[in-house]
Structure formats: C-alpha cells, structure tokens
Amino acid sequence: MIDPEPAGASEAGGRREEIVEIASRLFAERSYRGVGMRAIASAVGVQPASIYHHFSSKADILDAIIADVTERFIAAHLYLLDPKFVTASSMRQLVTEHVVYFWQHRIAEAVGLRELKELSVARAEHVRRSRRSYQDAWICAIQVGVSGGWLPAQNPRIAALALLSMINGVNAWYREAGPLSIAEVAEMHAEMAVTGVLGGCPEAPP
Amino acid sequence: MIDPEPAGASEAGGRREEIVEIASRLFAERSYRGVGMRAIASAVGVQPASIYHHFSSKADILDAIIADVTERFIAAHLYLLDPKFVTASSMRQLVTEHVVYFWQHRIAEAVGLRELKELSVARAEHVRRSRRSYQDAWICAIQVGVSGGWLPAQNPRIAALALLSMINGVNAWYREAGPLSIAEVAEMHAEMAVTGVLGGCPEAPP
DNA sequence: GACAGTGCCTAACGATCGTTCGTTAGCGTA
DNA sequence: TACGCTAACGAACGATCGTTAGGCACTGTC
Numbered sequence: 001m002i003d004p005e006p007a008g009a010s011e012a013g014g015r016r017e018e019i020v021e022i023a024s025r026l027f028a029e030r031s032y033r034g035v036g037m038r039a040i041a042s043a044v045g046v047q048p049a050s051i052y053h054h055f056s057s058k059a060d061i062l063d064a065i066i067a068d069v070t071e072r073f074i075a076a077h078l079y080l081l082d083p084k085f086v087t088a089s090s091m092r093q094l095v096t097e098h099v100v101y102f103w104q105h106r107i108a109e110a111v112g113l114r115e116l117k118e119l120s121v122a123r124a125e126h127v128r129r130s131r132r133s134y135q136d137a138w139i140c141a142i143q144v145g146v147s148g149g150w151l152p153a154q155n156p157r158i159a160a161l162a163l164l165s166m167i168n169g170v171n172a173w174y175r176e177a178g179p180l181s182i183a184e185v186a187e188m189h190a191e192m193a194v195t196g197v198l199g200g201c202p203e204a205p206p
Numbered sequence: 207m208i209d210p211e212p213a214g215a216s217e218a219g220g221r222r223e224e225i226v227e228i229a230s231r232l233f234a235e236r237s238y239r240g241v242g243m244r245a246i247a248s249a250v251g252v253q254p255a256s257i258y259h260h261f262s263s264k265a266d267i268l269d270a271i272i273a274d275v276t277e278r279f280i281a282a283h284l285y286l287l288d289p290k291f292v293t294a295s296s297m298r299q300l301v302t303e304h305v306v307y308f309w310q311h312r313i314a315e316a317v318g319l320r321e322l323k324e325l326s327v328a329r330a331e332h333v334r335r336s337r338r339s340y341q342d343a344w345i346c347a348i349q350v351g352v353s354g355g356w357l358p359a360q361n362p363r364i365a366a367l368a369l370l371s372m373i374n375g376v377n378a379w380y381r382e383a384g385p386l387s388i389a390e391v392a393e394m395h396a397e398m399a400v401t402g403v404l405g406g407c408p409e410a411p412p
Numbered sequence: 413g414a415c416a417g418t419g420c421c422t423a424a425c426g427a428t429c430g431t432t433c434g435t436t437a438g439c440g441t442a
Numbered sequence: 443t444a445c446g447c448t449a450a451c452g453a454a455c456g457a458t459c460g461t462t463a464g465g466c467a468c469t470g471t472c
Contacts, residue, residue, distance in 0.1 A: 015449080030323070033239035037430060049432080050450050058430065114320065117236070158386070158394050165375020166368050166403070173367050180364070188364050196402040197372070221419080243460060255462080256420050264460065 016054045016064075019044055024065040028107045032062060032115040063123055066112040070127065073101050074134045081141040088150060088200040091141065092190040095163075099170050099186035106171045135160060142198060152199040163193045222260045222270075225250055230271040234313045238268060238321040269329055272318040276333065279307050280340045287343040289350045294357070294406040297347065298396040301369075305376050305392035312377045341366060348404060358405040369399045 022043045026035045037058055041048040055061050080086070080094040102109050116124050138160040145151030153159040167189050174185055194200045228249045232241045243264055247254040261267050286292070286300040308315050322330050344366040351357030359365040373395050380391055400406045 031237070031239060033237060036428075038428085046449095047451055048430085049452080052431075053449055118240075154397075155394060158391060159398065161379050162372050162375070162395060162398050165378065166372040169368070169371020169375060172371065185364060188361060189368060191360075192365065192368050192403050196405060197398050199402060242458075244458085252419095253421060254460085255422080258461075259419060 015044070015046075019051060019054055019061065020064045023061045024107050024111055027062070027065065027115065028110045032111070032118045059118065059120060062111070062115060062118060063120070065108055066115075066119060066123070066127065069105050069108040070112060071130045073098070073105075074130055078134070078137055081137040083140055083144045086141040086144055088145070088194055088198075091145075091194045091198070091200070095167055095190040095193045096183075096186040099167050099189050100182055102168065102171055103174060103182045103186075109171065135164060138164065145198070145200065150200060153197070159198055163197050166193060166197065221250070221252075225257060225260055225267065226270045229267045230313050230317055233268070233271065233321065234316045238317070238324045265324070265326060268317070268321060268324060269326070271314055272321070272325060272329070272333065275311050275314040276318060277336045279304070279311075280336055284340070284343055287347040289346055292347040292350055294351070294400055294404075297351075297400045297404070297406070301373055301396040301399045302389075302392040305373050305395050306388055308374065308377055309380060309388045309392075315377065341370060344370065351404065351406065356406060359403070365404055369403050372399060372403065 019040065023035070023040050026040060026043060037048045037051060040061070041051055044051070051061075055064070077094055077097060080090045112127065116127060119127070139157050142151060142153055142156040142160055146153055146156060170182075170185060170189065174182060176182070180188075225246065229241070229246050232246060232249060243254045243257060246267070247257055250257070257267075261270070283300055283303060286296045318333065322333060325333070345363050348357060348359055348362040348366055352359055352362055376388075376391060376395065380388060382388070386394075
C-alpha cells in the first residue's frame, strides 16, 4: 500500500500549499526560469493544466512562495531595535533569532533572494521596502549605541551592512550534518556581530 | 558621425571579448536563463547564428565569463595566508584587496555566484574547489593566529566563514554614487574583519 | 587568378515554454 | 433527478528557445 500523499507535504492543507512547497524546493534547486510548469506538475503528481485551478500563473506561485516570509520576521522583531530601548543584549538576541529564522525558512529565503527580479514590480518593491526598513532600523539602533557611548562602531551604516551580510551569509554554508546546531552558530554570530563588528563589550548597555 | 563600435567594449579585442562583456552584463541583470541568444546577438549588433562562430554554445559563453576571475585572485593572493608568515596586518591587506578586486570584477563575480549550477559539472567543480582552497587557507591562517595567541577567535572555521560572508556581501549593497570610495569601504572592512570578527588588536602580530 | 579562412547573413530545425481550451468525474444540496 | 461547484484531465495554442545548414562577401597567401 502506498500513501497517495507520500511526502507529508499536503497534510490538512490541500493542493495549493503542496504546490507552493514543491515549487519552492524546485525553484531553489534549479531556479525559477529553470523549472517549467510541467516539472512542477509532475512533481506534484498532476497535469500542468490543473495547476491553473490554484494559481493564475507561474509568477503567482512565486508570489505565494516569497509572499511575506521575510516581512513576517521583520514585523515581529523590529521592536528589538527600538531606539528608546535597544541594548547590546537586545541586538544579540535579534542576531540569534535572525540566523535561526532565516535558516528555518531557508528555501523560501533563497528563492526570495535569487528571484526577486522575477516578481511583479509592485511585489518586488514591497519586499525591497521591507528589507530596507529592517536595515534602517539596524543603522539607527547602532547610531544610538554610538551616541550613548556603548558602541564604538566608526560608521553605523557600513557596520550595519557588514553585520547583515555576515548573518545573511550563514545559509550559504551552514549544513545540519556538521557538529554545530544552528542555534549554536547563531549564538556565535551574535557574539561576533555585536562584540566584534560593532565593538560592544559583553556587559555594555545603558 | 557615429562610432561603429560605440561602447569601447571591443577595443583591440575583437568580437569574442565584446560578446563576453555584453553577455556578462545581460546575465548579471536578467540571469543566464533569462537571456536568450537572440538578446545577446541584438545587443552585440549581430545575428544569433553569428555568435556560433566565436562560441560553440551558450554555455560556452558562460564558461568564458566565469572562467577564472575568482581563481586568478585566489592564486595571486594565497601567499598572504601562508601559515609561516601570516600576520594580522597581512590579513588586513588581503581583506582590503579582496573587497576591491571583487568590486572591480563585480559583474563576472555576480554571474559566477548566481549561475554556478548552469556551468558544466567539471567547470563548476573546479570553481568550487578553488573557492574551497581559499576558505581553507583562511581557516588555517586563523588557527595559526589563535595558536600564536594573537587572535582570540573562538572557532576559526565559523569565524572564517562569517568573515568571508561579510566581505563578499559588499557587492550586494555598495554603490559608487555614495560618499565612500570602494577603497575606503575595503579598509573599514579590513578593520571590522580582523579587529572585530577575529578580535585581533591593531598592533598584534608576532 | 585560384584557394582557404574568416565573419556574417537568412532561414529554418525540433524542442520546450506558459497558457488556454473544452470536457468530465465526483460530491453536496435543492 | 437535476443543478452547480471543484478539481482534475488530454490536447493543443502561439511564442520562444538553442542550434544548425548553407551561402555570400571579403581578405591574405600561394
């Protein structure tokens, strides 16, 4: 007996979610343009035409994948950078949660990063704005730390961009087979980012 | 009077170099699969079939673009990480030259990063091996610093990967229109990388 | 003056692309 | 029993893809 829905992909969700999940895996492996509707359909176990009962176009699938993975994280964590309350320790916490979240959503994040230009202009702009707000919040928070004297970073903007590059880069090399859990790697990055890149002492904040 | 070879692309080089240059720009903008031979040909000012007098296939153009941009840098700079002579200051120098070189070759580097999977398996493996050797040299050099007591990095491998992510990320956000030159940004990254991420003091080496 | 080589052309090949068509089987409700 | 809805089907659409065949004009060499 073979389970008609083998991969646990569509549990309680239905075809739409199954298509999103399978397509995002394929897009991440072979790129958006490298995967045709026929490939998606056959991976789902369906005829190509059937996909159009769930999505209006191929780009619509991409929209559903990228949708708001990143936005959700940002919206839920911007408070940690609030200029009124930010501390070196809240920064460390944010870096840790950032690394872990991005790893847990690595497939959608990879597609979102790689295929941003394939998105409809409006949606791409929305994603870019959201990322920009996160980046600006980091810059602002670092400026607060510099003004407050508990962060010696010499250029808040450059430091923020370097820090974000560093923690966004984790997905490119981390593998679960290694000796460290993603949580451990995240903690180490929090240390390297805040103590190292920004120069904040472990017992710093106001 | 209009210059028959307007963009200075083919000066003294001929069609082949012109095609590589134009194709790499297009691939960087719209991805390898997003750009057809017809688009390349019309950008060059030639018929699609004519390109096959200079390249045997589309993948061959990609090969020529990626070829050995990265390898050339690595081969020319590995000596700076030689375990017998590496110092905090040679590390700083390498970071600086890395950032500048990668920016100067940003188009080919972007294509090489994004389209590695489109390369023939043998060529892709060659590129990966080359990058791996660079990364391993960094890890080894950092270990030397840790053993020598002049680098407090707690995990050389993670530190190396974080450092490389940080400096490789520059191309993703740096724009020449801003107030800082790439050389200045490179210097700041050398400081953040060696003093910050690795924890080496400015007056450190043996 | 014949010849090979180079660089480019027009035209077309088969394959694959995203998408649309008309149809149908199954199910719940009136 | 009849209706409407959902989800799926096979088949095909026009467009575009990478690539090839064959030919034409020019150049330098014997």
